[in-house]
Amino acid sequence: MFSLIGAFLSDSYWGRYKTCAIFQAIFVLGLALLSLSSRLYLIRPVGCGTEHAPCEPHSSAELGIFYIALYMIAFGNGGYQPNVATFGADQFDGEDPAEAHSKVSFFSYFYLALNLGSLFSNTFLSFLEDEGNWALGFWVSTAAAATALLLFLSGTLRYRYIRPSGNPVGRIFQVAFAACRNWKAGVSPGAESLYESDEKADSGGRKLLHTEGFRFLDRAALVGANPKLATCAQPRDPSKLCTVTQVEEVKSILRLLPIWLCTILYSVVFTQMASLFVVQGAAMRRTTRFPGFSVPPSSMSAFDIVTVAATIFLYRRAVCPLVSRLTGRRNGPTELQRMGLGLVLGAMAMATAGTVEHFRKASATTAMSSDLHIMWQVPQYALIGVSEVMMYVGQLEFFNGEMPDALKSFGSALCMMSMSLGNYFSDVIVSAVTKATAVRGRPGWIPTDLNEGHLDKFFFLLAVLAVADFAVYLVCASRYRGGTVDDRSDGEEDGMAGQTPAPV
Numbered sequence: 001m002f003s004l005i006g007a008f009l010s011d012s013y014w015g016r017y018k019t020c021a022i023f024q025a026i027f028v029l030g031l032a033l034l035s036l037s038s039r040l041y042l043i044r045p046v047g048c049g050t051e052h053a054p055c056e057p058h059s060s061a062e063l064g065i066f067y068i069a070l071y072m073i074a075f076g077n078g079g080y081q082p083n084v085a086t087f088g089a090d091q092f093d094g095e096d097p098a099e100a101h102s103k104v105s106f107f108s109y110f111y112l113a114l115n116l117g118s119l120f121s122n123t124f125l126s127f128l129e130d131e132g133n134w135a136l137g138f139w140v141s142t143a144a145a146a147t148a149l150l151l152f153l154s155g156t157l158r159y160r161y162i163r164p165s166g167n168p169v170g171r172i173f174q175v176a177f178a179a180c181r182n183w184k185a186g187v188s189p190g191a192e193s194l195y196e197s198d199e200k201a202d203s204g205g206r207k208l209l210h211t212e213g214f215r216f217l218d219r220a221a222l223v224g225a226n227p228k229l230a231t232c233a234q235p236r237d238p239s240k241l242c243t244v245t246q247v248e249e250v251k252s253i254l255r256l257l258p259i260w261l262c263t264i265l266y267s268v269v270f271t272q273m274a275s276l277f278v279v280q281g282a283a284m285r286r287t288t289r290f291p292g293f294s295v296p297p298s299s300m301s302a303f304d305i306v307t308v309a310a311t312i313f314l315y316r317r318a319v320c321p322l323v324s325r326l327t328g329r330r331n332g333p334t335e336l337q338r339m340g341l342g343l344v345l346g347a348m349a350m351a352t353a354g355t356v357e358h359f360r361k362a363s364a365t366t367a368m369s370s371d372l373h374i375m376w377q378v379p380q381y382a383l384i385g386v387s388e389v390m391m392y393v394g395q396l397e398f399f400n401g402e403m404p405d406a407l408k409s410f411g412s413a414l415c416m417m418s419m420s421l422g423n424y425f426s427d428v429i430v431s432a433v434t435k436a437t438a439v440r441g442r443p444g445w446i447p448t449d450l451n452e453g454h455l456d457k458f459f460f461l462l463a464v465l466a467v468a469d470f471a472v473y474l475v476c477a478s479r480y481r482g483g484t485v486d487d488r489s490d491g492e493e494d495g496m497a498g499q500t501p502a503p504v
Contacts, residue, residue, distance in 0.1 A: 001420055006079025007413035008169070011406060015164045016087040019409075020080055020152065027076025028145045034069035035138035042066060043134055053132070082412035084152075085110055089400055089408070090162050104331050107396045108312045111389070117144075119305040126298060165406035168249070171242075175250045178220035178242050206405055208248035209484040213255070221247050248483050249404045255483075256402060258476040260414050263339065265469040266391050267422020268429065269346040269462055273304060273384050275426070276446070276455065277353065277377065283450045284360055284374040295374050303378050307385025315389065335398035336477045342391025343473055347466035349383035354459030356380060357450075364451040392419075402482050433458055 010019040041062055048055040058066075088110060092103035121141075128137040210218070220242040281297030288295060320332035333341075356376050363371040392415065399411035430446060437454075438444030447453040 001417070002075045002078025003082045003413040003416040003420075004410075005075075006081075006083050007409035009079070010083045010086075010409040011165060012167045012169075013164050015161060016083045016090065016409060017156075017159060017161055019083045020087055021149075023076045023079035023083070024145070024149045024152065025076070026072055027080055028142065028149055030069050030072025030074075030076055031138065031142040031145050033065065033072065035135060035142050037062070037065050037069060038138055039135040047132060078416070082416050083409050085396060086400060086408045086412045087159075091160050101330060104397060105316055107400070108316055108389075108393050111393045111396070112309055112312045115305045115308045119302060120144075122299060122301050122305070126296065130296070162405075162408075168407055168410065171246050171406075172250055172253075175217060175220045175242050175247055178240055179217050181240060182219040182222045183216065206485045207243075207245045208252075208404060210244050211248060211251060211481065211483055213481065214251050217247050217250055245404075249406060252402065252404055252483050253407070255480060256399065256411075256414070259336075259339075259398075259473070259480060260418060262343070262469055262473040262476060263391065263395055263415075263418045264421045264425060265465060266343055266346050266387075267419045268426045269350055269422075269466055270384060270388055270391075270419070271423050271426040272350070272353070272459075272462065273301060273381065276430075276458070277301075277380065280353070280357060280360065280450065280455060281374045281377055283368045284370050284372050284376070286374045297374065300374065300377055300381055303381040304385040304388075307382045308389055311386050311389045312393070335394040335401070336480065338390040338394035339398065340470065340473060340477060342387045342389075342394065343466060343470040345383050345387035345390065347463045347470065349380050349387060350459045350463035350466060352383060353377075353380040354456040354463065357456035357459060361451060361456065367449045367451060370451070404483070429462075430458075433461070 006019055006023055010016045014022070042055070042058065044056050047053060085107070088106055089103055092099040092106065094100050094103060125137045125140060128134075128140070221244050223241070277300065278297045281295075281300055284297075286294040286297070315332075323332040324330055356372075356379075359376070360370045360372045365371060395415050395418070396412065399414055400408060403411035434444050434446055438447070443449070443452040445454040445458045
């Protein structure tokens with residue numbers, strides 16, 4: 001949720017480099033505080049923190065420091081992550097064909113890097129924590145974050161920098177206020193020309209051409225409602241007359257919202273990998289050929305990460321070139337097509353998980369156990385891995401490409417918000433299903449002992465919801481029309497924009 005704060009500061013005042021540096025420093029300090037507090041007084045007596053050796057109770061002050069550390073980590077990571085993705089994209093010139101192609105690849109490898117970090121966490125750090133070495137695990141995380149900050153700062157002299165564009169919230173309210181004011185004036189948007197400055201856009205980015213749709217917002221740029229304000233002799237009042245670019249920025253956000261809302265339900269599906277998939281794995285046979293070693297249920301996410309890495313390389317090296325030859329589109333399938341495929345694969349993953357759960361229950365033995373081996377979960381983890389590459393990488397590319405120059409970080413923040421809201425809605429759905437099914441003494445679909453419940457029905461329910469979401473997404477994606485950047489040279493005086501070309 002803190003990604004919105006980071007995006008606002010980045011787009012408005014600090015710029016992406018400064019925002020990344022400050023928030024990552026907060027992230028490192030939060031990890032250091034967590035590590036230090038854990039070492040000094042949270043983990044008492046020494047060696048506690050395992051299943052059979054709980055730690056002693058803590059004072060309110062000790063718990064307060066613990067939660068301060070956690071929220072510093074959330075605040076730093078939330079403000080940093082969407083901006084570093086956008087800052088990385090800033091290093092490529094979108095007008096240069098070679099760099100534009102590299103920019104598209106950047107988002108794939110950026111997401112791959114995130115998953116490689118998760119692979120380290122889910123294996124090595126999980127092993128340390130399972131052994132009760134919590135403080136050591138936190139110090140390793142702190143060292144990794146500090147190293148990342150130093151690596152980021154090392155490129156300071158070589159980066160490309162985009163200047164912040166001012167408060168976008170203020171510009172949005174200006175458009176809303178001016179549109180309402182001019183609507184009361186009774187002037188039809190089609191009767192007069194729209195105002196646009198021939199100087200650089202108010203936000204400092206490239207100017208946008210007028211597009212159809214949301215015509216009520218065009219009233220904010222109506223010269224006919226403010227004829228005196230359109231002349232060079234009298235300064236323009238932004239609360240009464242906005243530029244076409246300013247109006248188009250608001251339109252861009254409104255056009256993206258339906259697409260963004262459809263991605264939230266996918267995040268509900270994705271969240272199951274770190275929750276109910278783990279619970280399901282804990283109720284399966286986890287023994288191996290190595291005596292004394294059993295597969296930790298949480299480590300199964302490694303198959304997701306390996307699938308993500310393989311999918312990214314295969315997609316960039318094989319799928320994109322093949323589709324490019326067939327369609328003539330250099331970058332392969334469009335972002336919207338990939339996001340739609342991600343929704344379909346997410347639904348398939350839920351159906352697969354439901355099928356595995358059906359056979360797990362059929363092989364159930366004692367409470368929370370079954371003869372079905374945990375490796376039968378690999379297909380559902382693999383499907384989630386492919387789907388998240390299609391969805392989240394496509395989403396990063398789409399929002400970064402479609403957002404105006406002044407709102408790039410906000411576009412990346414929307415991607416993070418989609419994941420966050422997916423977690424919250426997952427909790428809501430689980431709670432609602434549990435409340436609706438655990439009645440009249442019945443254990444419900446998701447009880448403590450899965451052998452007494454119907455987790456398979458819950459997975460099938462999510463599959464149906466994902467299919468319904470895909471149907472809505474198809475409608476939204478087919479109707480989506482993006483904006484168009486004005487590449488015309490400057491040189492004319494401020495005045496009326498006239499009838500601008502239709503979007504391509």
